[in-house]
Amino acid sequence: MADITRAPVAVDPAYTLDFLDGTEDLSADAIHLLRATAQHSPYLTSLMAKERDWLLWAFSTDTAGLMDQILDAVDMTSEATLSSSLRQAKRRVALLAALCDLGWVWSLQQVTAALTRLADFAVHTSLRTLVALDVKAGRLPAEALDDPENCGGIFVLAMGKMGARELNYSSDIDLIVLFNNARFQPDDVMTVRSVFIKTVRKMTRILSDITAEGYVFRTDLRLRPNPSVTPVCFAADAALRYYESMGRTWERAAFIKARVCAGDAAAGAEFLDELKPFIWRKHLDFAAVRDAHDMQTKIREHKGLKGKISLLGHDLKLGRGGIREIEFFAQTRQLIAGGRDVELRDRGTVKTLTDLAAKGWIEPDIATQLITAYEWLRGLEHRVQMVNDAQTQHLPATDDKLAAIATFSGYAEYAAFSHEALSLLERVHALTESFFAPDEQQEQPLELSEADLGIVDQWYRLPALRSRRAVEIFERLKPALLAKLTSSGGGHEAISEFDRFISRLPAGVQLFSLFESNPQILDLLAQICTTSPSLSAYLGRNANVLDAVVTGGFFEPLPDRAALVLSLKTTVLSEPDYEDQLIAARRWQKERHFRIGVLQLRGLASSAETAKSYSDLASACLEVIIPVFHVEFARKYGDVPGSGIAVLAMGKLGSDEMTPTSDLDLILVYDPAGQIASDGPKELAVTTYFSRFTHGMITALSSQMGTFGRLYEVDMRLRPSGRSGPVATSLKAFEDYQEHQAWTWEHLALTRAQFVAGDKVVGAKVQAIRKRIIERDRDRVAVADDVLEMRQRIAKGKASTTPAWDIKSRAGGMLDIELMAQSVGLLSKSLTRKPSDQLSDAALAGLISQADADVLCAAHVVFKTYQSDLRLLLEEGRTPDELGQGGRGFLLGALDADSLSDLQEKFENTAKDCANRIDRQLKSLSKSTRSSNKAM
Numbered sequence: 001m002a003d004i005t006r007a008p009v010a011v012d013p014a015y016t017l018d019f020l021d022g023t024e025d026l027s028a029d030a031i032h033l034l035r036a037t038a039q040h041s042p043y044l045t046s047l048m049a050k051e052r053d054w055l056l057w058a059f060s061t062d063t064a065g066l067m068d069q070i071l072d073a074v075d076m077t078s079e080a081t082l083s084s085s086l087r088q089a090k091r092r093v094a095l096l097a098a099l100c101d102l103g104w105v106w107s108l109q110q111v112t113a114a115l116t117r118l119a120d121f122a123v124h125t126s127l128r129t130l131v132a133l134d135v136k137a138g139r140l141p142a143e144a145l146d147d148p149e150n151c152g153g154i155f156v157l158a159m160g161k162m163g164a165r166e167l168n169y170s171s172d173i174d175l176i177v178l179f180n181n182a183r184f185q186p187d188d189v190m191t192v193r194s195v196f197i198k199t200v201r202k203m204t205r206i207l208s209d210i211t212a213e214g215y216v217f218r219t220d221l222r223l224r225p226n227p228s229v230t231p232v233c234f235a236a237d238a239a240l241r242y243y244e245s246m247g248r249t250w251e252r253a254a255f256i257k258a259r260v261c262a263g264d265a266a267a268g269a270e271f272l273d274e275l276k277p278f279i280w281r282k283h284l285d286f287a288a289v290r291d292a293h294d295m296q297t298k299i300r301e302h303k304g305l306k307g308k309i310s311l312l313g314h315d316l317k318l319g320r321g322g323i324r325e326i327e328f329f330a331q332t333r334q335l336i337a338g339g340r341d342v343e344l345r346d347r348g349t350v351k352t353l354t355d356l357a358a359k360g361w362i363e364p365d366i367a368t369q370l371i372t373a374y375e376w377l378r379g380l381e382h383r384v385q386m387v388n389d390a391q392t393q394h395l396p397a398t399d400d401k402l403a404a405i406a407t408f409s410g411y412a413e414y415a416a417f418s419h420e421a422l423s424l425l426e427r428v429h430a431l432t433e434s435f436f437a438p439d440e441q442q443e444q445p446l447e448l449s450e451a452d453l454g455i456v457d458q459w460y461r462l463p464a465l466r467s468r469r470a471v472e473i474f475e476r477l478k479p480a481l482l483a484k485l486t487s488s489g490g491g492h493e494a495i496s497e498f499d500r501f502i503s504r505l506p507a508g509v510q511l512f513s514l515f516e517s518n519p520q521i522l523d524l525l526a527q528i529c530t531t532s533p534s535l536s537a538y539l540g541r542n543a544n545v546l547d548a549v550v551t552g553g554f555f556e557p558l559p560d561r562a563a564l565v566l567s568l569k570t571t572v573l574s575e576p577d578y579e580d581q582l583i584a585a586r587r588w589q590k591e592r593h594f595r596i597g598v599l600q601l602r603g604l605a606s607s608a609e610t611a612k613s614y615s616d617l618a619s620a621c622l623e624v625i626i627p628v629f630h631v632e633f634a635r636k637y638g639d640v641p642g643s644g645i646a647v648l649a650m651g652k653l654g655s656d657e658m659t660p661t662s663d664l665d666l667i668l669v670y671d672p673a674g675q676i677a678s679d680g681p682k683e684l685a686v687t688t689y690f691s692r693f694t695h696g697m698i699t700a701l702s703s704q705m706g707t708f709g710r711l712y713e714v715d716m717r718l719r720p721s722g723r724s725g726p727v728a729t730s731l732k733a734f735e736d737y738q739e740h741q742a743w744t745w746e747h748l749a750l751t752r753a754q755f756v757a758g759d760k761v762v763g764a765k766v767q768a769i770r771k772r773i774i775e776r777d778r779d780r781v782a783v784a785d786d787v788l789e790m791r792q793r794i795a796k797g798k799a800s801t802t803p804a805w806d807i808k809s810r811a812g813g814m815l816d817i818e819l820m821a822q823s824v825g826l827l828s829k830s831l832t833r834k835p836s837d838q839l840s841d842a843a844l845a846g847l848i849s850q851a852d853a854d855v856l857c858a859a860h861v862v863f864k865t866y867q868s869d870l871r872l873l874l875e876e877g878r879t880p881d882e883l884g885q886g887g888r889g890f891l892l893g894a895l896d897a898d899s900l901s902d903l904q905e906k907f908e909n910t911a912k913d914c915a916n917r918i919d920r921q922l923k924s925l926s927k928s929t930r931s932s933n934k935a936m
Contacts, residue, residue, distance in 0.1 A: 003103075003105050004027075004029040004030065004033055004103040004104070004105060005103070005104045005105075006102075006103065006104040006410050007029070007032055007033045007036050007037070007102060007103055007410065008033075008036040008037055008039070008040055008102055008407060008408045008409070008410055009036065009407035009408075009410060009411065009412050010032065010035060010036040010039060011039060011404075011407055012039055015035055015038070015039050016035070017034065017035060017038055017045075017048070019048060019049050019052045025056075025060070026056070026059055029103075030059050033099060033102065033103045034048065034099075036102075037098070037099065037102055040383075040386075040387065040404060040407070040408040041098075041386050041387050041388075041408070042387070042388060043386065043387065043388050043389040044094075044095065044098055044386060047091050047094060047095045048095065050091060051091055051092055051095055054092060055095060058092075058096065063096070063100060063105060063106070066096055067093070067096075067114055067117060067118075070089050070092045070093055070096070070118075071089060071117075071118070071121050073085065073088075073089070074086060074089055074121075074125065076125060076128075076129050079129065079130070079133070079202070079206065082125065082126065082129050082206065083206050083209075083211070084213055086122050086125070086126070086206065086207075086216045087211065087213040087214045087215065087216055088213065089118060089121075089122075089216075090118065090122075090214060090215070090216045090217075091213075091214060093114060093115065093118045094169075094389075096114070097111050097114050097115055097169065098169065098382075098386050100114075101169075101379070101382055102383075102386075108375045108378050108379060109348075109350070111169075111382070112161070112165060112166045112167055112168070112378075113165050115167040115168075115169065115171070116158075116161075116162055116165040116166070116167045119158070119162050119167060119173050119217055119261070120158070120162075120261045120262065122207060122216050122217060123156055123158075123173070123175065123203070123207070123261055123262040124156075124261065124262035124263065126203045126206045126207060127151050127154065127156065127199070127203050127262050127263055128149065128151055128262075128263075130199045130202050130203055130206075131151040131152050131154065131199060134152075134195055134199060135152065139195045140152055140192060140195055141184060141185070141188045141191070141192065147264075150263060150264040150265070150266070150267075151262070151263040151264060152179075152192075152196075152264075153179050153180035153181075153183045153184070153192075153263075153264050153267055154177065154178070154179040154180075154196050154199070154200075154233065154263045154264060155177075155178060155179070155180070155236075155260055155262065155263035155264040155265070155267050155268035155271070156175050156176070156177050156260070156261050156262040156263050156268075157175065157176040157177075157178070157258045157259065157260060157261070157268060157271075157272075158173070158174070158175060158257075158258070158259045158260075158261035159174040159175065159176060159223050159254055159255075159257060159258055160174040160223075160254065160257060161174075161257075162174060162175075162259075162261065163257035163258050163259040163261075163347055164257040164259075164347040164348050164349065165259075165347070165348065166348065166349065166378075168378065168381055168382060168385060169381070169382040169385040169386055170385035170386075170389050170390060170391045170392075171217075171391065172217060172218035172219065172220050172391060173207075173217045173218070173219055173220065174220045174221075174222075174223050175219060175220070175221055175223075175261075176221070176223055176224045176239075176258075177196075177200050177221065177224075177232060177233040178233065178234065178235065178236045178239055178268075178271065179192065179193070179196050179233060179234075179235060179236065179267075180236055180264055180267035181193075181235035181236060181237055182236075182237070183267075189235065193231070193233065193234060193235065196233040197231045197232055197233050199233070200221070200232045200233045201232060204219045204221065204232070207219045218391065223254060224239075225239060225242040225243070225246075226242070236267065236271045239271070240271070240274055240275065243255075243275060243278045244277075244278055247278050249335075252278060252279050252335060253328075253331045253332070253335060255272075255275060255278070255279045256279065256331055256334055256335070256338070256345070256347065257347045258272060258275075259347060260272070279335075279338075280335075280338050280339035280345070281335075281339040282339050282340065282587070309321055309422065309425050309426055309429065311395055311402060311418055311421055311422060312395065312396070312397050312398070312399070312402060313394055313395060313396070313397040314394070314395045314425070315393050315394050315395075316377055316380060316381050316384070316393040316394070316395065317381070317393035318393070319425075320425065320429045321373075321424070321425030321426055321427070321428040321429035322377065322393075322425065322428070323374065323377050323378065323381065323393070325428055325429060325432040325433075326349065326353075326370050326373065326374045326377075326428060326432065327349055328432070329370065329431075329432040330349050330352040330353050330356065330370075331352075333352075333356050333361050333362065334352060334356075336361075337356075337359070337361060337551070340547070340551070341359065341551075342574070343355060343359070344356065344359060344361075349374055350371050350374065350375070353367045353370055353371050353374075354367060354371070360551075360553070366431055369427060369428075369431065370428065370431060370432075373424050373427065373428045376420075376424060377424070377428075379409070380395075380405070380409060380421070381393055383405060383408045383409050384396075384405060386408075387405075387408070399414075402414075402418075406418070448482070448486075448495075449492065451492065452492055452495050455495055455496065455499050456478075456482070456495070458499070459474075459499070459502055462502060462503055462505070463505065463506055463507060463508075464502050464505040464506070464507060464508030464511075464512075465508055466507075467507075467508075467509060469509050470507070470508040470509045470512060473508075473509065473512040473513055473516060474508065474512050476516060477512055477515055477516055477522075480519065480522060481498075481515070481522055481526075482495070484522050484523060484525075484526040485498055485526050485529060485530070491885075493530065493884035493885065493886075494526065494529045494530040494884070494886075495529075497529040497530070497533055497536050497884075498525075498529045498536075500533070500536065500537065500540065501525075501529060501536045501537075501539055501540045502540075503540070504537070504540030504541060505540065505543055506707070511543050511546070514546060514547070514550070518549070518550050520549075521546055521549055521550065524549060524598065525539070525546075527601070527602075527886070528598075528601070530884065530885075530886035530887075531601060531873065531884070531886035531887045531889075531890050532597075532601055532872055532873045532874075532887060532890075533873065533874055533875065533878075533882075533883075533884075533887070534660070534871065534872060534873055534874050534875045535594075535597050535598075535601065535872060535873075537875055538593075538594065538597070539594070541709065542590045542594070542707075542708075542709065544587065544590075544591075544707075545590050545591045545593075545594040545595075546594075547591070548591035548592075548594065548595055549598075554595055554598075555598075555599065555602075555604060557605075558595075558596060558599065558605060558609065558610075558613045559616075560616060561616040561619055561620055564592070564616055564617060564620035565620045565623050565624060567588070568585065568588055568589075568620050568621065568624045569624050571584050571585070571588045572584055572585050572588075572624055572625075572628060578628070578631075578632045579705075581628055582625070582628075582700060582705060583705055583706070583708050585621065585624070585625055585628075585711060586705060586708035586709060586710070586711055587708055589617065589621055589711055590708070590709070592617055593614070593617060593660070596610050596613045596614055596617070596660075597610075597660055597872055600868075600869075600872055601872060601890070607864065607865040607868040607869060607894070608861075608864075608865075610660075610868065611652075611656065611657045611658055611659065611864070611868060612656050612657075614658035614659065614660065614662065615652070615653055615656040615657065615658045616656075618649075618653055618658060618662075618664060618712060619649070619653070619756045619757070621701070621711055621712070622647055622649075622664075622701075622756050622757035623756065623757045625700055625701065625711070626645075626647065626697060626700075626757045626758060628700075629696060629697055629700040630693075633692075633693055633696055634680065636680065636681070636682060637678050637680040637681075637682050637684055637689060637692065638678040638679040638680020638681065638682075638683070639678060639679060639680070640672060640673070640675045640677075640678050640679070640686060640689060640690075641673070641675060641679060642673035642674070642675065643670060643671055643672050643673045643675055643686075644670065644671050644673070644758065644759025644761060644762040645668055645669065645670045645671075645690070645693070645728075645758040645759055645762060646668070646669045646670075646671075646755055646757075646758040646759060646762040646763040646765075646766045647666055647667070647668055647755070647756055647757040647758045648666065648667040648668075648669065648753045648754065648755060648756070648766060649664065649665065649666060649753070649754045649755075649756040650665035650666065650667060650718045650749055650752060650753055651665035651718070651749075651752060652665075653665065653666075653754070653756070654752035654753050654754040654833055655752045655754075655833040655834045655835070656754075656833070656834070657834065657864065659867055659868045659871045659872075660868070660871045660872050661871045661875075661876060663712060663713035663714065663715050664701070664712045664713065664714050664715065665715045665716075665717075665718050666714055666715070666716055666718075667716070667718060667719045667720075667729070667734075667753070668690070668693075668694045668697070668716075668719075668727065668728045668729070668758075669728075669729050669730070669731055669734045669762065669766050670686075670690045670693075670728055670729070670730055670731065670762070671730070671731040671759075671761075671762045671765065672686045672690075672730060677689070686730075687726065687728075687730075690728035690730075691726055691727055691728050693728065694716070694727040694728040695727060698714045698716070698727075701714050702714050718746075718749055720733065720734060720737040720738075720741075720742070720746075721737070721741075731762065731765060731766070734766065734769065735769050738750065738769060738770075738773050739773070742773075743786075744782070744783055744786035744787070745786070745790060747773060747774075747826060748787075748819065748822040748823060748826060749822075750770055750773060750774065751774060751822045751825050751826055751830070751833065751838065752822070752833045753770055753833075754833060755767055771831060774825075774826060774829060774830070774831060775829045775831075778826065778827060780827055780925060780926070781926050783823055783826065783827055784823070784922050784923075784925045784926035785926060787819055787820070787823045787922060788922055788923075788926070790819060791811075791816065791819065791918075791922075794809055794815065794816075795811065803879075804879075804904050804908075805879045805880060805904070805907075807863045807866055807867065807907055807911070808863075808867070810911055811911065811912075811915035812859075812910070812911035812912055812913065812914035812915030812916070812918065813863065813911055813914075814860065814863045814864070814867065816914065816915065816918055817835060817856050817859060817860045817863070817914060817918070818835045818860070820839075820856065820918045820921065820922070821835035821836070821838040821839045821842075821856070821860075822835070822838060823922075824838065824839065824842035824847045824848055824921075824925075825837075825838030825839075825841060825842060827842070827845075827847055827925075828841050828842045828844075828845035828847050829845075830842065830845075835857075835860055836857040836860060836861070839853040839856055839857050840853060840857070847925065848921050848925075849921075852917045852920075852921055855913065855914065855917060856914055856917065856918070859910050859911075859913075859914045862895065862906075862907075862910060863907075863910075865894055865895060866891075866895060866907075869890070869891055869894050869895075870891065873887045873890065873891060874887070880900055880903070881900065888900065891903075
């Protein structure tokens with residue numbers, strides 16, 4: 001045992017150990033470690049005497065192989081030999097771990113891992129030996145004979161510190177013992193259960209009974225469901241039913257550390273896998289924070305651990321600033337976020353704190369402080385327990401005994417030890433308590449109008465506040481909430497909008513807990529209620545999107561399409577089945593859709609940037625979801641070998657200009673590759689196959705799925721022949737139609753077409769067809785006349801008076817500018833997709849003047865900004881006149897206007913100017929072309 005770097009302080013230099021006589025081969029460091037240890041620990045002194053020969057041999061051996069040597073020596077011939085040899089193994093491991101700990105040869109993790117390894121070995125070896133005896137005696141049915149190593153289907157879950165491989169020096173072990181009832185015939189299950197109950201009791205006696213040779217581990221089986229009425233071993237199915245229907249937060253926290261330590265590893269792993277939905281919630285579970293704090297408070301009150309921290313008699317585990325506070329801090333954060341992030345599910349406390357810091361859930365400095373404190377406290381806990389092998393976490397209650405613990409811990413000065421211990425405990429308590437119970441500043445009572453008071457009173461009749469717990473949380477939250485709503489500039493409008501928001505909520509506990517734990521979200525909610533009724537309505541339908549605000553990176557620059565695709569793939573493919581994949585995609589999409597809106601609302605992203613982001617988001621959903629749907633579709637109908645599909649985005653998605661409420665205009669083109677039918681169990685003709693594929697794809701994207709809604713509305717009317725044509729078009733039919741049958745308006749629409757998902761080879765072929773159609777020579781008169789006729793039809797379809805806020809279909813509005821851009825883009829053979837780029841290319845080609853192109857481009861930007869911002873602020877069909885003060889300020893600031901009337905006048909003048917320029921350009925184009933033709 002080399003590398004002894006530290007040892008307890010030897011308070012009596014003359015102290016001698018008789019059994020050390022004749023051990024001149026030991027180093028001075030080793031002799032000092034043994035003597036100093038013996039002065040502080042009667043228990044370790046007794047172990048040294050009992051294991052003298054082995055101990056002296058161990059000092060001459062590399063510690064790396066000592067655990068193997070100890071465990072290999074266990075005799076499993078019979079129950080009696082097993083019991084005796086396990087106790088010898090315990091003595092040697094206890095001695096080895098203590099000396100390596102006290103001499104700083106091993107880290108805390110190595111010490112606790114060695115103790116846990118012994119516990120795992122003892123439990124599994126005892127269980128395997130006893131089940132083998134049951135099999136040999138014929139007490140178990142034939143199904144138990146095949147795999148003695150798996151103990152006939154019985155498995156043991158290590159809980160708590162054993163589950164985390166963090167056993168303390170004198171720890172008991174918390175176990176839950178279950179058996180895989182599915183492997184036995186139904187008529188045999190009760191017999192098997194009866195045998196296994198007796199087997200577990202025998203195992204417990206082997207481990208726990210105190211004999212002349214000591215004991216192995218004190219064993220606690222009380223973490224099982226309803227321990228007062230359930231047997232020590234029962235069926236896994238029954239346990240699952242209990243946790244799924246009645247499991248409590250403390251049990252969820254306990255199962256974070258659960259690990260199969262003995263018996264049938266495969267059955268145990270399957271059980272824990274089925275239990276994941278109980279442990280890990282898909283939403284951010286901030287309600288667990290209050291549960292954990294309440295639990296901690298009850299423990300302190302029961303144990304009498306409240307009040308100022310004092311070292312004398314302090315409980316290192318449950319007392320203020322103690323080990324449990326650090327563990328609760330880590331585990332509660334895991335419960336909050338681990339459902340969404342599998343990388344936050346580690347069992348170990350130190351690793352969990354490190355992961356939480358890496359993921360942005362806690363500050364790195366806080367993680368470092370808590371890890372340092374945790375390791376220091378665990379080391380002190382070990383020394384308290386090493387004195388007499390007592391399962392205690394209490395520091396001594398007298399100064400002289402506490403001073404002895406200080407010297408046992410290597411401190412020559414008691415004052416230095418007490419200062420470090422006190423400051424560390426106080427620091428831990430301050431850091432963790434601020435998370436579990438942040439300082440609650442009492443808000444001054446608000447003077448609300450009678451109308452507002454009436455609204456607030458009605459909230460207690462809503463579904464969100466139907467439970468006592470929801471009301472308790474909301475009562476704590478309400479003063480701050482009302483203060484933020486009324487001080488945000490919205491007043492009555494903000495309270496009314498919050499009323500609409502809360503009225504849509506099916507429940508309130510989780511959301512109110514989120515607000516309570518993250519006050520900054522209340523600021524965001526107040527801003528949304530004050531400014532954007534549309535975003536508020538979106539939140540009411542999709543309240544879980546607020547989880548994204550606290551997961552880190554929410555207010556950072558928006559990601560590009562490639563990053564979105566990677567993120568969505570990771571999210572979707574982690575789900576086990578198709579329906580879960582579609583639900584996960586919806587949750588993922590709604591969070592990112594909300595994030596784009598918030599960044600736009602806070603001025604962190606321009607409307608042009610958000611238009612691209614909304615489009616990238618939709619494209620990513622198509623790119624990921626269509627292959628996922630394809631796999632599911634092929635299970636029933638097979639595939640068409642060698643074929644492929646291409647999904648074309650048209651309209652706003654095609655030009656990357658989506659708004660918050662845009663639907664998806666799509667065309668699906670397939671290349672059958674010469675095949676006539678699918679190869680599945682239900683063979684389908686190619687046309688039928690791709691028609692059903694398209695309908696299924698639309699359903700995957702647009703069907704409502706519980707509270708998660710739909711991904712997008714899908715519009716397929718821009719396909720060849722519109723509603724009268726097939727929903728899926730073959731590549732040849734698409735080409736023939738575009739070449740010989742398509743109307744001018746369909747070629748105009750094609751200018752914005754973009755391949756967004758599907759087979760890249762087929763997509764390239766479709767893009768080549770698009771390129772060929774756009775670049776062919778055209779009759780300019782025919783195009784100009786067709787566009788003029790389209791404008792006339794649009795004008796006739798409108799009401800006799802144009803609404804003041806119609807910037808889309810009025811003359812000179814968005815649609816008019818886009819028609820003009822597409823027509824001159826088509827005539828100039830421009831392959832660009834955005835109207836502004838098409839106008840610029842047409843100006844370069846001399847089809848329109850540069851001045852007109854600049855004016856139309858600028859107007860299009862203004863109209864797009866208005867449309868995007870209005871859709872962010874208000875739901876479809878509502879006008880700026882309905883905006884509150886905050887919403888008006890946002891809209892007018894974005895469009896550089898002083899008032900709504902000023903904005904209306906600006907739109908009116910801009911539209912008139914654009915309409916005149918478009919009229920002049922189209923008529924000039926038609927006239928100049930006719931003149932040119934006559935001259936020829």
